[in-house]
Amino acid sequence: MNSKGATCNRLDGDIFAHFLTGDSGAKNLELRTKEERQFTWPQIRYWIVGIILVIGGASGAIWGDDLSFTWAQRIAKELGPGVFTAGILALLVEPFFRKEFARDAFLAAFRYVLPEEFKEEVTKILAHPFVSKDHIWKVKIERTNNESITLVTNRTSSDHDRGALYTIIEYNYEDGPAEICECSIEKEGIRSKRLKRERHADWIEAITEKVRIAPGETAKLSMKAKQYRRSNDSVWETFIDPIVNPVIEVAIDDYFDHKIEFGTKGDYEKSKFDNRYTLNAVYFPGQYMHVRWWPKKGHPELPGSGDVDSVQSQ
Numbered sequence: 001m002n003s004k005g006a007t008c009n010r011l012d013g014d015i016f017a018h019f020l021t022g023d024s025g026a027k028n029l030e031l032r033t034k035e036e037r038q039f040t041w042p043q044i045r046y047w048i049v050g051i052i053l054v055i056g057g058a059s060g061a062i063w064g065d066d067l068s069f070t071w072a073q074r075i076a077k078e079l080g081p082g083v084f085t086a087g088i089l090a091l092l093v094e095p096f097f098r099k100e101f102a103r104d105a106f107l108a109a110f111r112y113v114l115p116e117e118f119k120e121e122v123t124k125i126l127a128h129p130f131v132s133k134d135h136i137w138k139v140k141i142e143r144t145n146n147e148s149i150t151l152v153t154n155r156t157s158s159d160h161d162r163g164a165l166y167t168i169i170e171y172n173y174e175d176g177p178a179e180i181c182e183c184s185i186e187k188e189g190i191r192s193k194r195l196k197r198e199r200h201a202d203w204i205e206a207i208t209e210k211v212r213i214a215p216g217e218t219a220k221l222s223m224k225a226k227q228y229r230r231s232n233d234s235v236w237e238t239f240i241d242p243i244v245n246p247v248i249e250v251a252i253d254d255y256f257d258h259k260i261e262f263g264t265k266g267d268y269e270k271s272k273f274d275n276r277y278t279l280n281a282v283y284f285p286g287q288y289m290h291v292r293w294w295p296k297k298g299h300p301e302l303p304g305s306g307d308v309d310s311v312q313s314q
Contacts, residue, residue: 050090057084125242125284130213132243139235139291140251141258144175144228163192163208166223170202173228180206182224187211231256234292238263243283248291250275256293263287 060080067073114122164185170178183206185192192208206223213219229235248260252275262268266281283289 047091050087053083053087053090055087057081057087060084128241128285130241132239132241132246133218135239135243135245136247136249137237137289138249138251141253141256141293143231143253143255163210164221164223165205165207166225167203167205168225168227170199170204171228175228178204178225178227180204180223180225182222183208184222185209185211186220186222187213187217232294234290236288236290238286238288239283240285242285245281246279246283246289248277248289250277250291252293255295257296258291258293260292261288261290263289 057080060076061084062080064073064076064080067076164183166180166183168178168180180197183195185208192211194209196207198205204225211219227235246262248262250258250260252258258275260277262277262279262281262283264279264281264283264287266279268277268279270277
């Protein structure tokens with residue numbers, strides 16, 4: 001490929017990436033959704049043409065023999081059924097298959113635009129039919145003793161098509177075992193009742209019953225777990241669906257400093273009143289969100305500066 005062609009492809013790829021991840025992409029999606037809810041003049045013309053084809057084809061097939069000229073009768077009888085069928089197909093395609101055709105065209109176009117190395121990865125991402133919204137990963141960190149903390153995490157998402165699944169690692173600290181306190185899926189105010197917990201040698205798993213989510217419906221997933229970690233440590237979480245503007249909320253004792261990472265490119269905003277961070281982008285599945293903490297330097301309760309209370313993290 002010549003340099004001019006490479007430049008065009010890179011430019012198209014940048015536009016594609018900005019559309020997927022940028023704030024303008026979300027606004028464009030919202031505008032398109034609003035436009036789809038109301039009829040436009042091209043749609044009205046399309047429906048008029050479809051109705052004319054149905055009526056004209058049916059008329060030709062039924063009353064074609066009543067025409068004055070023999071050649072007109074033959075044309076009406078031959079073309080009538082075909083025109084009628086074409087009108088029926090046209091009226092069915094617009095409401096039921098328009099999105100599928102647009103998606104197929106988009107998939108073919110993006111495979112031409114993107115570099116070879118990215119094509120399969122983007123295909124995997126586009127294969128996710130559900131997107132997580134109103135998503136919060138909350139990490140609360142509290143002191144328990146000089147060496148360990150209790151880490152309780154809570155993550156909530158929506159727009160899922162399956163039961164809730166949550167796994168955590170068991171570090172076997174003397175302070176106590178790790179525990180999955182909650183794992184549930186809720187739809188239309190009804191929460192899943194059956195929960196299966198399994199404790200393995202080094203990890204714990206919780207699975208709920210599956211709930212069927214129809215197109216346009218949403219479900220709420222809630223998970224909460226408790227672990228013991230060291231006072232200088234970190235926690236990682238990965239999520240299996242794309243997330244729009246994910247939030248990390250850190251409730252942490254003044255004894256610690258901390259930092260967070262969303263695992264994907266994009267600017268994030270911190271709340272003025274608490275440790276709440278919102279990513280202004282779309283999180284892609286398979287990447288890790290990260291919270292790191294450590295004792296503050298010069299804190300009066302550090303070893304050598306006095307007694308150390310217990311530490312808990314949530």
